[in-house]
Amino acid sequence: MNNLKTLYLTGYRSFEIGVFTEKDPKIQVIKKVLKAEIQQYAENGLEWVLTSGNLGIELWGAEVVSELKEDFPELNLGIIFPFEEFGSQWNETNQLKLQTAKQLADYVDATSHQPYKAPDQLxxxxxxxxxxxxxxxxxxxxxxxxxxxxxxxxxxxFSEKFPYVIHMITMDDLQNSIESL
Structure with missing residues (x-):
């Protein structure tokens, strides 16, 4: 585990893994695994976790980072949206989740300061x-x-040209973590 200062957290959207309610037990498994992994990075000097604010792994991960701040006060959460008004077309429940994540974040911005117009923004x-x-x-x-x-x-x-860590948590990893509960 090298000394990363900034880590981008991403993964499946909730609908892609069949999670349609906050009471789904899959969420607790995912959060447990994320917490263990991010904690290891934090113990090795991680300062920032970035997400894009997508429903699913990214917003659950934002909650995990917020919890980890109790033990790692130097850990920060940044949400970098791909464009302005990201999530504005979501239903009220999902917009509330996004609003909560923004309140947990230490930094919120967008790479494009215009509403979605073209794939170039992504x-x-x-x-x-x-x-x-x-x-x-x-x-x-x-x-x-x-x-x-x-x-x-x-x-x-990118990693072929520059040093870049790609750490994937697979379905097998999640399954194995359930068995170790």
Missing amino acids: RNHTQFLLEHSGGTLMVYDKEFPGKTEFFVKAAEQ
């Missing part, structure tokens, strides 16, 4: 995250593709 956002983090922690399994696949490909290409 590509620029990905590039920004790669250039401003030393690695990524993602709950993602290549056997179960999802939207995170675009980031995975970009991170793999």
